[in-house]
Amino acid sequence: MLLVKLGGSLAGQAGGQTEFHVEGRNVMEMLRNLGELCPTLKPVLEKGVTVSVDGRLQREATYQPLTPDNEIFLLPRMAGG
Numbered sequence: 001m002l003l004v005k006l007g008g009s010l011a012g013q014a015g016g017q018t019e020f021h022v023e024g025r026n027v028m029e030m031l032r033n034l035g036e037l038c039p040t041l042k043p044v045l046e047k048g049v050t051v052s053v054d055g056r057l058q059r060e061a062t063y064q065p066l067t068p069d070n071e072i073f074l075l076p077r078m079a080g081g
Contacts, residue, residue: 002022002024004020006018020034020038025066026063027053027062027063027064050076051072051073051074052072054071
């Protein structure tokens with residue numbers, strides 16, 4: 001199981017819960033399973049969130065492998081250029 005921590009406004013959208021234990025072999029599976037576990041997060045997860053794995057922001061990391069040892073944070077989507 002992966003430990004996923006929510007930051008910013010995501011915790012509010014999850015009813016105040018800041019951590020979830022979720023299955024997933026990669027970022028895409030983790031996000032899909034988190035949406036199933038917490039349906040109130042599903043719309044924002046589908047729009048896109050910023051994923052940090054071990055302190056590094058993941059860009060275009062849909063298939064980034066994940067393990068239970070990873071430190072995973074989700075933040076509201078960050079715009080930039």
